[in-house]
Amino acid sequence: MSHHADTALPLQHLLTLEHLPRTQLVALLDLAQRYAEGRDNRQALAGTGICTLFFEASTRTRLSFQLAAQRLGADVLNFDVSTSSTRKGETAQDTLKTIEAMGVRGFVVRHDQNGAVAALAAAANPGSALINAGDGRSAHPTQGLLDMLTLRQAKGDDFSKLKVLIVGDVKHSRVARSDLHALHTLGAGEIRVCAPRTLLPDDGTLDGCTVVADLDAALDGVDAVMTLRLQRERMEEGLVASLDDYHHDYGLTANRLRRAAPDAVVMHPGPINRGIEITDEVADGPQSRVLQQVRNGVAVRMAVLETLLAG
Structure with missing residues (x-):
């Protein structure tokens, strides 16, 4: 896809934030901000059928899409395929086609x-x-958007002076990939990444980032710290020695956070493994934006649904 910053064609789908024109990204954030400030548009999608089609389990993403669609007046169907008749062998495409035949136009997958x-x-x-609500390790565009909205609320919309640190399992994280796409598009001044070598991707994901091995050094003067969830299967795969070792080397503690800028914000996509990626003191502390991210998720998903379906 060509990278013309201002050729924002009407969006049909939202599959990734990679190559999404900056104007379009900012327009989505601006609309989401209006929703975050309490403006509801209860009739924008009245009579529109929207199905959350989840082939993989989810709590916060599915619930917030559900709520977002309801707030826009849509008819919402929830289809948790991981517990449904697809077990009988129906293909994903047949499932989609069947629901389309009922007159449903929006699919959150x-x-x-x-x-x-x-x-x-x-x-x-x-x-x-x-709308891609997370596929494999490749993308989670609405999480990237809600992270950018949260960052923008805390730091203003000029990202060029910001130093942002992403800590943890970037290699297996679709959230990290979407965050990185958005941070590059919005012109973040410096993006640092800190993780065990076994959890760093080698596929070009980190182009334009500074990899810093030591967390204390990585935290120096940063404006935002985005910690990622450590998936416990990484231990079984031998990519992480132990949870205690991981916390010792990569866990965000109140003491460590003092190395960041005094008004630095802390973010985490959830669910949090408390005491592993982040301590209670930080997760529940004054610099944490974790619950604000969740609140922003509803606003962002309203903006995306309206932009794609109300046209």
């Missing part, structure tokens, strides 16, 4: 395989809109 949502989008009717 989560899948454990990279590219699965894009493949469904390619098979969808011309009037349908698909």
Whole structure:
């Protein structure tokens, strides 16, 4: 896709933030900000059918999309495929086509395989809109947007002076990939990444980032720290020695946080492993924006649904 910053065509689907024009990204954030300030548009999607189609379990993403769609007046269907008749062998594409045939136009899809949502989008009717609610390790665009909204509320909309640190399992994190795409698009001044070598990607994801091995050094003077969830299967795969070792080397504590800028904010996509990525003192402390991220998730998902489906 060509990278023309100002050629924002109407969006049909939201599959990734990579190559999304800056004007479009900012327009989504501006609309979400209005919703975050309490403006509801209860009729924007009245009579529009929206289905949350989750081939992989989720709590906060599914609930906030559900709430966002309801606040816009949509008819919301929840389909948790991981517990449904797809167990009988129906393909994802047949499931999509069946629900489209009922007159549903919006699909919020989560899948454990990279590219699965894009493949469904390619098979969808011309009037349908698909939103990637997380696919494999590749992208989670609405999480990237809600993280940017949270950062913008804390630091203003000029990202060029910001130093942002991402800590943890970037290699397996679709959240990190979407955050990195958005931070680059919004012109973040410096993006630092800190993780065990086994959890750093080697696929170009970190182009334009500074990798800092030592967390204390990485935290020096940063304006925002985004910690990622450590998935416990990384221990079984031998990528992490032990949870205690991980916390010792990469856990964010109140003491460590003092190395960051005094008004630095702390973010985490959730669910949090308390005492591993982050201590209670930091997660529940004055610099934490974790619950604000969740609140912003509803506003961002309203903005995305309206932009794709109200046109």
